[in-house]
Amino acid sequence: MLAIYKINSEQSHASKLCTPRVSYPKMPTLALSPELQSKIVHSLSSSPTQTTTTLHALCLTSKSFYREAEPHLYASLSLTSPQQAYLACRTLAANKRLAKLVRAFWFNDETQNRNNGHGLPRRFWEGIRSALAGMKKLQRLCLFDTELSNAWILDPAGYTTISSNTSTIAFEPPFQLHEAKLHFTWDTHLVSFLSTQRALNTLQTFDIIEDAVPRLPLPEGSLPLLQRFDGTLMVAHNILALGCPLTNLQAAIEDGVHAPEYVLGFLRRLAGVGKTLKALSVLEMPEGLAGDAVDIIVSLCPNLMYIGLVPLPPVHRHTIYAPLTRLRNLHTAHFDLTTWTPHPEVRAQRAIACEVRTFCPGIANVVFWVGNTRTRWTWVVQQGRHHCYEHGEKREVGQWHSQMEVGQYPTFDHMWSLV
Numbered sequence: 001m002l003a004i005y006k007i008n009s010e011q012s013h014a015s016k017l018c019t020p021r022v023s024y025p026k027m028p029t030l031a032l033s034p035e036l037q038s039k040i041v042h043s044l045s046s047s048p049t050q051t052t053t054t055l056h057a058l059c060l061t062s063k064s065f066y067r068e069a070e071p072h073l074y075a076s077l078s079l080t081s082p083q084q085a086y087l088a089c090r091t092l093a094a095n096k097r098l099a100k101l102v103r104a105f106w107f108n109d110e111t112q113n114r115n116n117g118h119g120l121p122r123r124f125w126e127g128i129r130s131a132l133a134g135m136k137k138l139q140r141l142c143l144f145d146t147e148l149s150n151a152w153i154l155d156p157a158g159y160t161t162i163s164s165n166t167s168t169i170a171f172e173p174p175f176q177l178h179e180a181k182l183h184f185t186w187d188t189h190l191v192s193f194l195s196t197q198r199a200l201n202t203l204q205t206f207d208i209i210e211d212a213v214p215r216l217p218l219p220e221g222s223l224p225l226l227q228r229f230d231g232t233l234m235v236a237h238n239i240l241a242l243g244c245p246l247t248n249l250q251a252a253i254e255d256g257v258h259a260p261e262y263v264l265g266f267l268r269r270l271a272g273v274g275k276t277l278k279a280l281s282v283l284e285m286p287e288g289l290a291g292d293a294v295d296i297i298v299s300l301c302p303n304l305m306y307i308g309l310v311p312l313p314p315v316h317r318h319t320i321y322a323p324l325t326r327l328r329n330l331h332t333a334h335f336d337l338t339t340w341t342p343h344p345e346v347r348a349q350r351a352i353a354c355e356v357r358t359f360c361p362g363i364a365n366v367v368f369w370v371g372n373t374r375t376r377w378t379w380v381v382q383q384g385r386h387h388c389y390e391h392g393e394k395r396e397v398g399q400w401h402s403q404m405e406v407g408q409y410p411t412f413d414h415m416w417s418l419v
Helices: 002-018 034-046 052-059 063-075 082-094 122-132 188-194 233-241 260-273 287-300 318-324 346-359
Strands: 076-079 104-108 140-144 160-162 168-170 179-183 202-205 228-232 248-252 279-283 306-311 332-336 365-370 373-381 387-390 393-396 398-405
Touching: 034 052, 034 063, 052 063, 076 082, 082 122, 104 122, 228 233, 233 248, 233 260, 260 287, 287 306, 287 318, 318 346, 332 346, 346 365, 346 373, 346 398
Parallel strands: 076 104, 104 140, 140 179, 179 202, 202 228, 228 248, 248 279, 279 306, 306 332, 332 365
Antiparallel strands: 160 168, 365 373, 373 398, 387 393
């Protein structure tokens, strides 16, 4: 048996030696043109269904795709994990070339509910500050601080480069933002930063309202291009004092903090933006002020296309409807029905929507809020019959369509900003 195995092995080895080698021609590498690569990358980066994972995978396919996809990969950074954000900021702080690619930077700590109420350490915020110092082309910045106490990272005095053991060189923030959403306390740090942003178009701030102490004013001439603002009533009061060309405004009232006279005084200051303002949302408006408030708003802002969040009383609703008839461009209105007992059901809401449209024939969207439930009513024109004549007046022929959504919050509703 051993001899047979040796003979078979020798024959097998000999056959391998005698077998001629076959050389296969090399397959030519298909090189895509730079224009085609650019279109592929642009298509992936602009698609709402694609993620950064796809762009990352594309970077690994070839050097040419890496060069094309890298700017898109770093253009918009949306980070929700503190660890992930800290590592990303370390990379950007160490590589200024990559930091210059960032156009939008978003950090929102989604783990805050698992941190037992403890905020992030100072070292984390120092990391974000170091990364921001290199983002010379940054246009959109969103930072959400659960403790609202770290606006110091945006203060121009906070950006320093150590040039020696004894001195530091301070420099202005290297970017000019177009949009900023900053959940920090309104303090000297934040005011100092915003005073440097001459190109800012959209601003959202978040401040805890515990007292009626006026907030720090911005220097005269700040935010000359600001068009959209979302924040507390006191900060909005300071924004109006600047004379910004506001087109969209949302301000939150804190019940029990702001006296009725202060609220009505704030609304009277809308005269400065009456010609430009297209959308106004006032949150937590006391029902007792609704009639006077709407009358002031309509008289000062005749070009409004959106108004909210108006408390609608169960009776004498004409006190709200009558002023609205003067808004010729109004197409969307939000009403608060939370205080109604019982809460109006679908058929009752349809009837109220019809009431609103009777007074405001041009309105197309009526939204009712009952607590955290939002019901949108949209007037849809019937196909084939656009108009009819009723009592000699030309009327649109259509019907109401509704959509109910639970778990919603007026603070996070963005319809006012889309007008």
